[in-house]
Amino acid sequence: MTSITLPFQIAEKSAVGWLDLIKAGVNIAAPYPHGTTLKQAQEAELKALATGKPVPRPTLTLEAQVVKNVAERWRISPAILWGVYGRETNHGANVKASSTGAVGPFQFEPATAKEYGYPLGVNENGVTSLLGFEMQASAAAHLLAANGAQNVSKVKSPAQRTKLLEEAIAAYNTGSRHGKPEYSLAQVIAAGKGFPAAFSNSGGTAKLEKEAEEGEKYPTKVEGSALEKFGELGITLILILAGAILLIYGVAVAVRPREKALQAPMPKLEPWDLPVG
Numbered sequence: 403m404t405s406i407t408l409p410f411q412i413a414e415k416s417a418v419g420w421l422d423l424i425k426a427g428v429n430i431a432a433p434y435p436h437g438t439t440l441k442q443a444q445e446a447e448l449k450a451l452a453t454g455k456p457v458p459r460p461t462l463t464l465e466a467q468v469v470k471n472v473a474e475r476w477r478i479s480p481a482i483l484w485g486v487y488g489r490e491t492n493h494g495a496n497v498k499a500s501s502t503g504a505v506g507p508f509q510f511e512p513a514t515a516k517e518y519g520y521p522l523g524v525n526e527n528g529v530t531s532l533l534g535f536e537m538q539a540s541a542a543a544h545l546l547a548a549n550g551a552q553n554v555s556k557v558k559s560p561a562q563r564t565k566l567l568e569e570a571i572a573a574y575n576t577g578s579r580h581g582k583p584e585y586s587l588a589q590v591i592a593a594g595k596g597f598p599a600a601f602s603n604s605g606g607t608a609k610l611e612k613e614a615e616e617g618e619k620y621p622t623k624v625e626g627s628a629l630e631k632f633g634e635l636g637i638t639l640i641l642i643l644a645g646a647i648l649l650i651y652g653v654a655v656a657v658r659p660r661e662k663a664l665q666a667p668m669p670k671l672e673p674w675d676l677p678v679g
Contacts, residue, residue: 483539550567
């Protein structure tokens with residue numbers, strides 16, 4: 403059989419057509435045991451699909467690890483992607499087709515699914531495939547990134563960062579209410595409360611909420627590095643020094659003619675130069 407490459411670069415010769423197997427329907431076993439790593443879960447699913455055995459049910463912890471990985475791949479906040487997952491299907495607890503035809507854990511409509519590589523026919527009545535979930539989470543992260551979320555780390559202004567995220571969230575969920583977004587950035591933050599801080603470089607949703615209260619709603623404050631700050635200070639000092647030099651030079655130029663005049667010797671007067679009384 404031919405080898406295939408899976409989302410996390412796992413190759414399994416005996417699992418050709420794993421996505422087709424998932425779409426055909428898989429028997430679901432008990433959840434993965436506590437402490438199961440993501441790689442172990444992926445390998446277990448591949449083995450179960452290849453042998454026709456029941457696939458263990460993904461846990462929220464494993465799903466959070468998937469969300470972290472794909473969010474970082476697309477350079478967006480993992481907590482934001484987790485919050486979108488929460489708003490769309492309550493983290494997989496309410497997965498069903500919407501009135502507009504959106505399906506799966508991240509609720510993609512068919513046209514958008516085709517554009518972003520979101521697999522249809524997978525996880526449409528609950529999250530049963532971790533491998534399928536990875537592809538769907540990656541498509542959701544891609545959609546958010548394409549609508550501006552990827553640019554948040556490139557700007558320093560808190561207001562700008564918030565605006566970019568609000569636009570990305572609005573673009574993601576516009577269309578169900580006469581073209582108006584169904585939920586806001588603040589609601590995404592609230593829906594992401596269950597995201598483990600340990601999985602997020604940005605500190606999870608606890609930090610998101612704290613910065614929202616401070617008016618800085620994006621999870622990661624973009625600060626300049628120490629080198630950048632030193633460079634800015636150096637430029638400021640150079641400008642001040644240059645200004646001082648120009649001032650001193652200007653004063654010197656203005657004073658020099660007078661100094662020369664004062665230093666000039668008095669002309670010697672001859673007797674005939676004296677006035678006659």
